[in-house]
Amino acid sequence: MEQTGYVELIGRLGAQSQSSPGASQGYHLRITSSASWNLFKEDISGHDTQLGSGTTSFVLNSWHDLSLRFVEDTIQAFIDSTLITVVSDGTYGSGQVGLLVSKWRNAEFDNFSVTSTGDNGWITIDDAILGSGVEQFNYVGSGWQSCTGCGSDLYAGSNSWDNTTNDYVTVKFSGTRIKFYGVKDPQHASAQCL
DSSP, X not given: OOSSSEEEEEEEEEEEOSSSTTOEEEEEEEEETTSEEEEEXXXXXXXXXXXXXXXXXXXXXXXXXXXEEEETTEEEEEXXXXXXXXXXXXXXXXXXXXXXXXXXXXXXXXXXXXOOOOSTTOOOOOOOSTTSSOTTEEEESSOEEEESSSOTTSGGGOEEEEOSTTOEEEEOOOSSOOOOOOOOOTTSOOOOOO
């Protein structure tokens, strides 16, 4: 983004209204120059339903990565390779992709791509930052800590840990199997999966 305003990445874009200026039916990931983000769905009449929101680090006149990932009704939103939210919504099951910029503002786009995940319904959920709104993870206890940008050998460079006995985390999922990835190190204690 070159100026104040916002840019959007739109997924499962079904239609754009000619009578409601700017109405684009689908899922929108919007990031503003003030570093606030929104994930919302919009209908053909221009009515928005917020699915997630927050703030992140975002600098004008600098390249950033925005991405949306869809697996059935699960939607993952990423900014600069960091998972910012995971939501479930089945309103729009398919569609096109699009880019949107606030009116009369300049923005540049590069390396735009659309790829099939080909993962047969598997989704990857990174806990990223404790309390970041990733509702699948519930940390219980007072000893939990986390970091981002703490190692290129970690998934998305993030890690969460706890040194307090009897603290635990639960992971909510729908399905028949889960794969859990964590840091393995001789200096670390063991964890038990129940």
